[in-house]
Amino acid sequence: MPSTFCCRGEGTYPGVLGCFEHDSSGRLSPDLLLQVLREAGILPDDPRIAETIANLDHTGSAQLPAQPLLLTVEEFSAVTQLNRGLIERAARGELAVPDFPALVDDLQRIHQEVRADRRGAVAAYIPQLARVDADQFAISVCTVDGQRFSIGDAGVNFCLQSVSKTVSYCLTLEEHGPDTVHRHVGREPSGQGFNELTFNKAGLPHNPMINAGAIMSCALIRRGLDAADRFDYVAETWKRLAGGRSVGFNNSVYLSERNTADRNFALGYSMRERGAFPPGTDLLTTLEFYFQCCSIEVDAQQLAVAAASLANAGVCPLTEDPVFSARTVRHCLSLMSSCGMYDFSGEFAFTIGLPAKSGVSGALMLVVPQLMGIAIWSPRLDAQGNSVRGIEVCRRLVDCYNIHTYDLLTGPGPGTGKRDPRLKRQQSAIEGIVGLCFAASQGDLNEIRRLAACNVPLGATDYDGRTALHLAAAEGHRETVEFLLSVGVDPKPVDRWGGTPQDDANRAGHRHLARLLAEAARL
């Protein structure tokens, strides 16, 4: 047993390295590093760990292919050095949602439950949209620290449709500022359907989150550029918000929509008649630009990252690219809160209490400011044009987490039955030790690793002198016992009744563990 490596503070591996098992020569397994990161929601394609992944590939290909890759402490440090900050925070459970596996469990359960809901119908007024497989269903989440998880059809592309209105509005604000923009579009909910032929008292669209208002946004974005460059500018912005992966364009939806767009033409002509557009606006170009923005395609994973960029005040969590200013995002989220779900916006604000935007493709983008973005895609819509399953997922999330804006008044806890996803699992040293003993009794090795990364001493005792090793031995958790021995905890601690882990293993009939412990004690 490598006695030089221990996690009791005085060893060679304090802190984050303490959560990685090592063999008898003290070498560390990088597979475990990837597993720890994945548990925390940091995926291998995350640009913030690109150097580490590239170093591992390089190191791995230099070794014999059949051998499991093991690194010395020095190699391990060199490989991870450039990404050390994120890796340490992930291993210690210090990212935005510290208990990410609990969120993953909830999302899996919610996806499973909501999948059975087949209410609603796909949008039929745009023929190409009517042809999608109605049963597809994806949920994707990205936190402001870039922790990601997706389930279902999260790699299938869909059109943004009205979800595009959010970014179009942000672009007008960045370019002209709110005073100029709101000379052309209001900021009150309309209380009407998304394509209703109605304007406010000043003859302007009610807000930028319905068709008339989004057509106005398109009239305001980069007026000096030609059509191709204007479209590229919007598509490039979506790409930056979504973490740098290119977005698509669905030409058949675009053509299909353009051919069936009498209502949007009617809105455009009405606004022109009222003098709502800035002088010199070409209506046909503007409408085509609007249809093109609606036909931009993303998958749920990209939409979740874009939503997380909004939750993160305009900075993409994966690339740290400052796409929008915090002021712009603040304005956009305000209008998403009051107008983002068409004539369901008031009900949504009451029950869900978060900024969101839906589209007739069945997309729904939900923003939990300073915490996470969530994308839900399921094409069947309700009477208002919102995704039925999308709304159901939001309901269930708000049922189990205190994320409704005004949940801060009632708080989490037994009174509300809600949990706070922002809370760390353990906070004080004593809680850490209690948590460690509990995790050992459950054989929860991931939790033990996380606690090790938080400098919880793995050989610590509770008030009865019981250690993690006693508990793991008594419950027969072989992997946990092996891990604890491998990181150098005392193999023969004595509790207040004079008992050792070996005694516990014997008493419970775990012979193999008793032998293992006896051997470790002899070394």
Ligand SMILES: NC(=O)CC[C@H](N)C(=O)O
């Ligand atoms: N609600 C929507 O998603 C509407 C967008 C659609 N392109 C339209 O203009 O009708």
